[in-house]
Amino acid sequence: MDDLESLVVTEQEVLKILRDLRNRENLKLDAAREYAQQLRHNSEPGTDESKRAENIFRHPINAFHFITHHTKTWEALREGLRDPATRDSLAKIQDLKNSTKFPDDEDRIGTAHAFWRLQATYKFHPKDVFNGRIPNTRPTPPFTAREAFIVGQKQAQDSNFLSALQYLETAVERYHEENVLRPWHGGRLVELLDWLQFAVWHSSRNASRALEISLMIQQLQPTMENLEHNIKTYTDYRANLTEEQRAEVDLPPKEYKETAEDGHYERLCRGELNVAPRVHKHQRCYLEDYKNPVLLLQPIKTEVAHVDPDVFVLHDVFLDSEIKRIRAVSSGVLKRANVISKGTTGQVTSSRISKTAFLADSRDPSIASASSRSGLVSNLDPKNAEPLQxxxxxxxxxxxxxxDFFNDPDGHGLHLIKPDQGDRMATFMVYMTDVEVGGATVFPRINLTIYPEKGSVAFWFNLYRDGVPDIRTLHSGCPVLAGSKWVANKWYHEVEQDKTRLCGLQPDSPQEEVVLL
Ligand SMILES: O=C(O)CCC(=O)C(=O)O
Ligand SMILES: [Fe+2]
Structure with missing residues (x-):
């Protein structure tokens, strides 16, 4: 090689090193830019911190933007700032972040899963979600490629393939749109494509499209795990199909239908079912005072929401100031409540639903006052009731x-019934917030939907007068779509309550027929 030739080769190598350096620096800058952009978005001028925080968490998509930002985007920035030149800035940010509780991966996965629950209950399309246009809520910025990927991946893991496909296809589209600005997830395109081929295959057995995507992966990362196996599976599958079958399989995937779960419960949550006119006829409102001097001055505004079983909504029982105090007192002690639930495909998923705490009357005067108010208003004895939950x-x-009763049909809760207390006879549930969208309490067996109204109370008896559980009181809290929902339960037990709610010899013994021995 003569000198001139080797000079050209050297120049090429220098160019390569500089290009690598530029790419690395760009990666860092892009991570910092993306992170900063979200921070700017969260700090609308003119609003105070508590309003800002409330605004973020009032909308599912804003909450998701926020959580992704503090988990995935932060990971990318942390990677970018690791080298010696920027390590100091990283340490400073890390110090600040260590002093506060930031959302973690569990929050991210929980929120990603929530989109499925919301879609399936309130009947909206994935595109409403990733375009930031959830019906009945404020428009928000759309999902980024990364966000669409996170939700699509979660839905594919949960076997909701048709919906997952919508998110993952969009993630790929947005990846290409964003790529100019954000090379950070260049390396993750293969991962995204891998989930996409998985969702394509499982949603529609479209071997041609799955093969096409797998071949794209092969171009990018020939060593990808399972790649060869997948390519062989799809190729063999196609080879064994008749012409006719192939035409069918190669059709575009089935459109996602918003009617994924359209049971009674979902329809009640959407407010689509009305109680029968027969029941309506008995609905009424009245002022109740139980001849109690305190209530004579301020009788309870009682609405009969359902007759037999009787469900009441008691209006304006708690003041905003009282609620504010109860919420403040409980904030510090709330713990995550998890529930194991079956997904539509039968697999068991653990989903975060709420935070909960039992608060003794001794914790704060506001708790004691709520307990005694519940006794006054329900005309039951709070001495035999659980602490406020x-x-x-x-x-x-x-x-x-x-x-709510322990004596459930499977007998699982029987051990919770203490002989000196009895079963949970009545539920007194205080709504401590209005809920912007969603979050109703529904009774699927009696077609009843109650919408939360701050300061009001839902009250019903869980047992018949003879103490037998009333299975018509089956109820649920619908998913919160926007806003936040706080409730407080006071559960009254049977023993000692027969002074005001007389027990009977028959399930439906009316008050007058009761024989006191
Ligand atoms: O949140 C709701 O609407 C229902 C809550 C409930 O049923 C309960 O806590 O037992
Ligand atoms: Fe309940």
């Missing part, structure tokens, strides 16, 4: 159908 549901938070 406070529940806070986040976005997508819900409570699956259940009975």
């Amino acid at each position: 406070v529940n806070n549901y986040g976005i997508g938070g819900m409570y699956h159908s259940h009975f």
